[in-house]
Amino acid sequence: MATRKLLLLPGDGIGPEAMAEVKKLIDMMNADFNAGFETEEGLVGGCAYDAHGQSISDADMDKAMAADAVLFGAVGGPKWDGVPYEVRPEAGLLRLRKEMELFANLRPAICYPALAATSSLKPEVVEGLDILILRELTGGVYFGEPKEIIDLGNGQKRGIDTQVYDTYEIERISGVAFELARTRSNRVCSMEKHNVMKSGVLWKEVVANTHKAKYSDVELTHMLADAGGMQLVRWPKQFDVIVTDNLFGDMLSDVAAMLTGSLGMLPSASLGAPDEKTGSRKALYEPVHGSAPDIAGQGIANPIAMIASFAMCLRYSFNMVEEADRLEKAIASVLDDGLRTKDLMSEGMTEVGTTAMGDAIVAKY
Amino acid sequence: MATRKLLLLPGDGIGPEAMAEVKKLIDMMNADFNAGFETEEGLVGGCAYDAHGQSISDADMDKAMAADAVLFGAVGGPKWDGVPYEVRPEAGLLRLRKEMELFANLRPAICYPALAATSSLKPEVVEGLDILILRELTGGVYFGEPKEIIDLGNGQKRGIDTQVYDTYEIERISGVAFELARTRSNRVCSMEKHNVMKSGVLWKEVVANTHKAKYSDVELTHMLADAGGMQLVRWPKQFDVIVTDNLFGDMLSDVAAMLTGSLGMLPSASLGAPDEKTGSRKALYEPVHGSAPDIAGQGIANPIAMIASFAMCLRYSFNMVEEADRLEKAIASVLDDGLRTKDLMSEGMTEVGTTAMGDAIVAKY
Ligand SMILES: CC(C)[C@H](C(=O)O)[C@@H](O)C(=O)O
Ligand SMILES: CC(C)[C@H](C(=O)O)[C@@H](O)C(=O)O
Numbered sequence: 001m002a003t004r005k006l007l008l009l010p011g012d013g014i015g016p017e018a019m020a021e022v023k024k025l026i027d028m029m030n031a032d033f034n035a036g037f038e039t040e041e042g043l044v045g046g047c048a049y050d051a052h053g054q055s056i057s058d059a060d061m062d063k064a065m066a067a068d069a070v071l072f073g074a075v076g077g078p079k080w081d082g083v084p085y086e087v088r089p090e091a092g093l094l095r096l097r098k099e100m101e102l103f104a105n106l107r108p109a110i111c112y113p114a115l116a117a118t119s120s121l122k123p124e125v126v127e128g129l130d131i132l133i134l135r136e137l138t139g140g141v142y143f144g145e146p147k148e149i150i151d152l153g154n155g156q157k158r159g160i161d162t163q164v165y166d167t168y169e170i171e172r173i174s175g176v177a178f179e180l181a182r183t184r185s186n187r188v189c190s191m192e193k194h195n196v197m198k199s200g201v202l203w204k205e206v207v208a209n210t211h212k213a214k215y216s217d218v219e220l221t222h223m224l225a226d227a228g229g230m231q232l233v234r235w236p237k238q239f240d241v242i243v244t245d246n247l248f249g250d251m252l253s254d255v256a257a258m259l260t261g262s263l264g265m266l267p268s269a270s271l272g273a274p275d276e277k278t279g280s281r282k283a284l285y286e287p288v289h290g291s292a293p294d295i296a297g298q299g300i301a302n303p304i305a306m307i308a309s310f311a312m313c314l315r316y317s318f319n320m321v322e323e324a325d326r327l328e329k330a331i332a333s334v335l336d337d338g339l340r341t342k343d344l345m346s347e348g349m350t351e352v353g354t355t356a357m358g359d360a361i362v363a364k365y
Numbered sequence: 366m367a368t369r370k371l372l373l374l375p376g377d378g379i380g381p382e383a384m385a386e387v388k389k390l391i392d393m394m395n396a397d398f399n400a401g402f403e404t405e406e407g408l409v410g411g412c413a414y415d416a417h418g419q420s421i422s423d424a425d426m427d428k429a430m431a432a433d434a435v436l437f438g439a440v441g442g443p444k445w446d447g448v449p450y451e452v453r454p455e456a457g458l459l460r461l462r463k464e465m466e467l468f469a470n471l472r473p474a475i476c477y478p479a480l481a482a483t484s485s486l487k488p489e490v491v492e493g494l495d496i497l498i499l500r501e502l503t504g505g506v507y508f509g510e511p512k513e514i515i516d517l518g519n520g521q522k523r524g525i526d527t528q529v530y531d532t533y534e535i536e537r538i539s540g541v542a543f544e545l546a547r548t549r550s551n552r553v554c555s556m557e558k559h560n561v562m563k564s565g566v567l568w569k570e571v572v573a574n575t576h577k578a579k580y581s582d583v584e585l586t587h588m589l590a591d592a593g594g595m596q597l598v599r600w601p602k603q604f605d606v607i608v609t610d611n612l613f614g615d616m617l618s619d620v621a622a623m624l625t626g627s628l629g630m631l632p633s634a635s636l637g638a639p640d641e642k643t644g645s646r647k648a649l650y651e652p653v654h655g656s657a658p659d660i661a662g663q664g665i666a667n668p669i670a671m672i673a674s675f676a677m678c679l680r681y682s683f684n685m686v687e688e689a690d691r692l693e694k695a696i697a698s699v700l701d702d703g704l705r706t707k708d709l710m711s712e713g714m715t716e717v718g719t720t721a722m723g724d725a726i727v728a729k730y
Contacts, residue, residue, distance in 0.1 A: 076560070085563075085566060088560065090560045090561065094561070120486050120487055120490045120598060120599050120600065121485055121486050121487065121598075122485055122486065122487055125485045141506075141528060141561075141562065142561050144525075147562075147563050148563055149563050149566065149567055152531070152532075155532065156531055156532045156533060157531070157532050157567055158529060158530070158531050158532075158567075159528075159529070159530045159531075159562075159563045159564035159565070159566065159567030159568065160509075160527065160528065160529050160563060160564065161527075161528040161562045161563055161564050161565075162525065162526075162527050162528070163506060163524075163525065163526040163527070163528065164523060164524070164525050165523070165524045166517070166521055166522070166523050166524075167517075167520065167521045167522050167523075168521060193612075193615075195441070195453065195455045196455065196459070196506075196507050197506065197512075197524075197526045198450075198512050198513055198514050198524045198525060198526055199524035199525065199526050200524070200526075201450060201514065201524060202514055202522055202523075202524030203524065225616065226615045226616050226619040227619065227655075229594070229616050229617075229619050229620045229623075230619045230620065230622070230623040230628070232620075233485060233486075233598065233620055233623040233624060234485050234623055235485065247558075247612075248616075250558075250591045251590065251591050251594050251613075251616055254591040254592065254594050254595045255594045255595065255597075255598055255620060257595065258594075258595040258598040258599055259598060263595070290592075
């Protein structure tokens with residue numbers, strides 16, 4: 001069995017607590033199934049800043065580039081609100097995304113049957129929901145230049161950010177969208193604001209061309225991003241795969257995540273392009289939720305999103321499809337047994353902490 | 366009684382049908398209450414393009430600048446999908462906003478008791494909801510330069526949009542937010558993405574400074590815009606006034622509108638700065654919904670958002686507070702009587718068309 005190199009970047013807040021539960025799974029899979037995972041650890045975010053004044057060090061960045069996959073916890077918290085912009089906790093995550101060229105961010109929004117009732121939406125609107133938001137992750141307003149604050153004198157400053165998209169960037173993300181749609185319900189909805197943004201005009205055009213050239217078997221629709229936000233709230237089941245840019249994807253995937261009532265359960269995968277020779281691709285897996293500093297260190301955080309992110313890692317980075325299925329079933333099964341962390345708690349269920357939830361999933365695997 | 370000069374711009378799609386119902390109200394108020402409204406009409410959007418190749422003519426623009434208030438229907442539709450970017454229907458609306466300097470866009474999201482059940486959210490989440498999204502409307506990525514598509518050769522193009530905010534723009538919109546909060550529950554939540562955008566860093570700083578300097582009696586909180594979208598879906602009643610930039614405001618106000626289950630009922634006001642001498646301000650009032658080309662011309666569109674926009678006009682442009690209250694009560698009262706346009710229809714209610722709904726509101730006034 002080949003060696004599988006994982007870099008663990010637990011980060012800040014509840015990140016380390018959630019990551020601890022994944023480590024148990026890795027140890028178990030190594031011991032009982034000879035899975036051959038080799039792990040290293042690094043620092044990212046506020047804890048990295050505290051250790052060496054950078055939100056991720058070059059050494060850890062090198063480890064990330066060399067790993068088969070990176071597991072990422074969460075970054076940030078009020079403790080670092082005052083640190084300089086260039087070394088704020090989020091900069092570490094953005095550097096990883098950019099240097100690893102992780103342009104394709106897969107954010108499934110799935111409503112677990114056991115949890116439909118915890119959504120703020122009516123059960124019939126979200127029950128059985130299974131959509132995938134595909135967010136472009138290395139372009140747009142996150143990275144475009146100029147990005148600066150200029151002092152204009154007279155007490156006036158000017159804040160500038162630049163949204164930039166090139167044809168090839170839109171082409172490759174829409175290619176991923178169509179490929180993913182083929183493994184699902186074969187429908188893609190592309191979202192932008194072509195009515196006010198030139199990048200939106202180009203986005204719509206390139207998605208349509210890519211569709212026409214290579215993927216005309218997939219159903220493609222276009223929607224304005226503001227209308228898309230509305231439709232996600234009104235009737236999310238109308239969608240299969242949604243493909244959109246970095247900033248709209250940030251907003252829309254958060255709204256979609258909240259619909260499911262399972263924010264503490266949602267994983268994500270950020271993927272690079274497959275290597276032309278080996279077919280392998282750089283990848284980072286992280287929960288959709290953030291660092292939740294308000295509950296960090298209390299042992300009550302929900303580790304499921306982090307564990308489900310590891311399941312995505314098994315599937316996408318190591319083609320361990322059976323193992324991924326098995327892990328996802330283990331998660332569903334502990335929920336069916338009525339185990340709930342605090343964020344998911346409802347009447348008649350059994351409240352458990354982070355460790356107990358992790359142990360239960362390991363036991364079910 | 367002074368003359369009150371209104372410019373009516375019905376626009377495209379269901380705009381003209383909805384505006385027709387407002388005209389009935391204007392005629393009635395002139396005849397029965399000597400309200401002194403003088404109306405002119407103009408073209409905007411696709412119909413303006415069809416008539417003279419512009420999305421709004423200079424002549425109509427002049428009328429808008431000279432009016433006490435503009436009532437705007439809706440613009441756009443598939444018919445004009447292929448027209449050049451500069452003269453697309455939306456350009457007319459954007460020109461009005463920019464040249465009239467309507468920087469403050471008020472979008473109340475109110476859940477009418479009679480309609481709580483039509484929301485896709487659980488009734489307890491939206492019942493009694495009354496929040497106000499204040500969107501900056503003349504800056505940001507909508508108007509920043511460069512805004513262009515560059516041909517890079519080799520089949521590659523680059524789409525560019527620029528987000529720009531100056532201190533004074535953020536100062537004046539946050540001033541409006543704090544003033545409005547004082548007339549409501551005295552709470553403002555400012556939303557941006559300071560963790561990835563420099564304009565967001567400046568936004569947060571200027572809002573905080575404005576608060577400290579002049580409005581420290583108002584409660585101010587800050588939230589990342591993606592988290593804000595989540596929180597709107599999770600528990601919208603936590604908010605009072607939300608202040609945010611042009612693009613985030615576009616997205617967030619659409620999500621908020623959809624929460625109420627009353628999209629066809631929500632008005633908006635776009636206001637300029639008060640004149641230093643007269644205190645009067647330029648203003649445009651429009652429904653939050655769009656032109657809905659799919660149902661245009663069928664006599665089934667809901668005119669209430671347009672009528673409620675006229676109520677905002679009475680309140681904000683003419684200080685006709687009693688009349689605005691009366692009109693809003695008339696709307697609530699026809700709903701209590703069980704009248705519903707198709708979009709709001711539910712069991713046991715009486716379905717009526719656009720005209721009948723307008724007539725019923727006129728009769729109740
Ligand atoms: C932490 C932050 C930089 C990040 C983003 O805006 O992309 C987060 O919100 C996300 O969605 O992954
Ligand atoms: C029609 C369009 C240009 C407009 C916008 O994006 O501002 C609309 O969506 C709105 O919210 O008023």
